[in-house]
Amino acid sequence: MSQPSISSKKRLMFMFALTSLAILGLIIRLGWIQIVNGEKYKELAKSQQTRDIPIPAKRGVIYDRNGKELAISASTNTVWIRPREISDADAEHTAEKLAKILGLNASEVEEKIKDKRYSTVRIVYWIDDNIAEEIRNEKLKGVYIAEDNKRHYPYGNFASYILGHTNVDNRGIAGIEMEYDKYLSGIPGRWIKSTDGAGRQLAFSVERYYPPEEGLNVVLTIDEVIQHFAEKAIQNALEINQATRVTTIVMDVKTGEILAMAAKPDYDPNTPRVPLDEAVKLQLEGLSQNEQLETWYSMWRNPMINDTYEPGSTFKLVTTAAVLEEGVATPNSHFYSSGTINVAGRTLKCWRYYNPHGDQTLTEAVQNSCNTVFVQLGEKLGTNSFYSYIDAFGFTDTTSVDLPGERKSIMYQLPQVGPVELATMSFGQSISVTPIQLITAISAIANDGMLMKPRIVKELVDQEGRVVHRFEETMVRQVISEKTSREMREIMESVVVEGSGKAAYIPGYSVGGKTGTAQKVIDGRYAPGYYVASFVGVAPIDDPRLAILVIVDEPKGLSHFGSITAAPIAREILEESLRYLEIRPKYTEEEAERLIKADVIVPEIRQLSVKDAKKVLTESKLLYNIETEHQVEDSAVIVDMFPKPGAKVQENSTILLYTKDSANDAVVLMPNLTGKTIGEVNRIANALGLRLKISGSGVVASQYPEANEEIPQGTIISVDFKPN
Structure with missing residues (x-):
């Protein structure tokens, strides 16, 4: 047997050394990976193998004060795909099937399927159960139907500026939905499992499921019935007065709770990006994305919280309260108006300058809404004192009502106020306030001078109905005395009984208030022909329960005066609300004689002729109506009637009569x-x-x-x- 040559041994030794070095290097590298960087690579492996699927929490319900559901979360379905589980060969078939069922563009769906950068991709939100079942029946690989929650507002555009709305991810972006999002949204759950590269669950992996925690329910101070009264009234007023906008707020005088808050036109929070006005909807289609966003934000803006306006003569109640509290005048103090007044070289007019009011008491000046008298009152009160009451009534700060985006008023800083500015502010011009600020101040005037913090949320409740947190009523400060408040209520009632607010009069109920008509400021100057008509009121004035503010922006109907456009709206809302709250009317003798009808027993007139029956009913102070489509002769016989004989009805009630021809x-x-x-x-x-x-x-x-x-x-x- 021949021995290997020296060269062969050298080559073998070289290969052995090279192999040994390679193995040593691998051992060192493996040790580096497993020992030195072991934890790092362990975490990387886990992140690749672990699929963490979020489980959305069910959003809390928004209730009115009586438990009526105003916003709920409905269970629905969302379609997801996992691109890595769908091969490119199957992508076209899967896309076509999904597109056909869902009404989508097949090429766009296919593009999402072929994009392997994402582990899961959402194809469509919120599909019906029958469509979800149809997709399941197709048994498409990599396509999943996940249970989801969709926000739903059962009454459509009802109370939309209060409730707000959510986005596709169920996050609040307006109204209560936004302000209380952290309470309503709950805590999402998680489904954690380990998968291989193809997305298949590993055989011996540990699966964990953390259920979501449902959001808290929010109970509002809003009364759904009074809100309906308000929305119905202002919708009618919007059409009758051809106005740009009509708004109203109804507040509980004693607690500061907002019972209704509405503005028309509004929007449907179920489809917040689709205007209800067809003209605006068409206009929106031609706008750029940024312009569309501006239109949407403008549409979602709550004008009662987020916008200011010049209150006009309704602000005179604030000036009057300050004057009475400071002892500058009494309700019976006399003032003279010549129709105009000169202030620092500038002539200011009363609205009735052409026929001056002349001599009048302070009460009559409020009834007449006389500007020149209020200029005199402002001068007597002085700038510092006047501003102290503006601050005390809450006009220099927000009210802190629990709605997003509340604005402050716009007014002169104290050093900027000269004689003219003081004069115009005294009768409600040169100052812009929010509607919520004004009604809060007027409520304080009627509530024995106590300024209450306005609130729209009553409590937070969990899913078992337990109260988690209750928002108690809060008194901010005492602004005026009980004596001044009592005098102011009497003055406000006189405005409705004898002055410009007569259209707000309700038989059986003592109503107090003040009308206002202010010229609008457009581009920094008063624009001729553009007005804001308003009315602020309280009822019943002897025991105040409700305060109301109605604003009609740019009325283009028969009149632009608050006494004609705004006061009737307030009357309609107050009358229905007072009766709903079971506040019984207290009629004066004159009202009782005119309105309260006596009871009458329905007489027996069957088998009498029509002629005789009419005579008997007329003598009993009853009306009648013959129920037939044909002409009835006086000789025809009465065979039936409703109500039946012996029934107790009021005078002038209508009795339905049936003759032989109509008795079939x-x-x-x-x-x-x-x-x-x-x-x-x-x-x-x-x-x-x-x-x-x-x-x-x-x-x-x-x-x-x-x-x-x-x-x-x-x-x-x-x-x-x-x-x-």
Whole structure:
């Protein structure tokens, strides 16, 4: 056997040494990775293998003060894909299937599928269950349906400026949704599992699921019924007065709780980027992205919190309160108005300068809204004293109401105030305030001088109904004395009874208030033909419960005066709200004689001729209506009637009469409607051929005729509803 040559041994030794060095290097490298950088690579491996899937928390409900749901979270479905689990060969097929079911562009979906940079990609939000089931039936690889929550506002654009809305990620971006987002949003859950490179779960991995914690529920001070009264009234006023905007706030005088806050036009928080006005919707389509954003933000802006305006003559109540408190004048102090007044070389006019008010008391000056008298009052009060009351009533700062974006007022700094500025501010010009500031101040005037902090949230409640936090009423300061408050209420009532606020008069209720008409400032100067009409009121004035502010921006109808445009709106809202709150009217003798009708027993007139029946009903102070489509002769015989003989009704009530020709209609048994909704009552009435006279909202509280009474088809039944 031949021995290896020296050269062969050298080569073997070289290879052995080289191999040994390589192995040593690998050992060192492996030791470096596993020992020195072991923790680092361990964490990197975990991050690659671990899939952390967020589980959205269910957003809390927003309730009105009586537990009515105003904003809820509805369970829905969201479509996700995992691009790494879908091969490029299957991408086109998957995209076409999804696009067909979801109504999307197939090429855009395919582009998302082929983009492997992301582990999960959301294809579409909030699809119905039937569409989700259709996708599941296709059994598409890498396509997942995840349960999600969508914010829903059951009443559409109702209270939209209060509630605000959320974005696609369920984060609040306006109103209560934004202000209380951290409470409403809850804490998201997590689903943690280990997967391989293809996204498949590892066989021996540990899976962890952390359930989401639902958000807290928010209970508002808003009363859904009073909010409905307010929105209905201002929507009608917007159309009648052809105004740019109409706003209103209703506040509980004693607590500062906001019972209603509304502005029209508004928007639907379910579709916050789609204007309700068709013209604005069309205009939006042609705008750039930045211009669209500006339009949306303008549409979402709460004008009662975020905007200022010149209050005009409604601000005279603040000046009057300061004058009375300082003892500068009494309600019976006399002043003279010649129609104009010269202040530092500038002539200021009363609105009725052409027919001056002449001699008048302070009370009459408020009734007449005489500017020249208030210029005199401002001079007597002095700048420092006047500003101290402006500050005390809260006009120099925000009210801290719990809504986002509240603005401060706009006014002169004290060193800038000269005789002319003081004069114009005394009657509500040269000062801009927010609506929430003004109604808070007027409430203080009526509330024995106590300024309350306005609030719109009552409490936070968990999912079991336990109160987590209650927001108590807060008195900010005592601004004026009880004596001054009492005098101011008497003056405010005289404005409605004898002065410019007569359109706000409600029989049986003592209403006090003040009208205002201010010329608008556009581009830094007063613009002719552009006005803001307003009315601020309190009721009942003898025991104040409700304060109301109504603002009509740029009315273009019959009048621009607050006494004609704004006061009737306030009357409508106050009258309905006071009756809803079961505040009983207190009629004067004159009102009682004019309005309260005596009870009358319905006489028996069946089998009488129409002629004789009319005579009997007229003598009983009752009206009548013959239920027939044909001409009825006086000789026709009455065969039935409603209400029945012996029923007790008020004078001038209408009795329905049925003659032989009209008596062929079927007789039906009156059903029991108690507890039923308006929709249910309508369906029952249509099925039985009955007609409805409805009052209130909610569920049926009472009905007439009573249940189980036989009545002819076509009878008008009276149904009273109450909130459920």
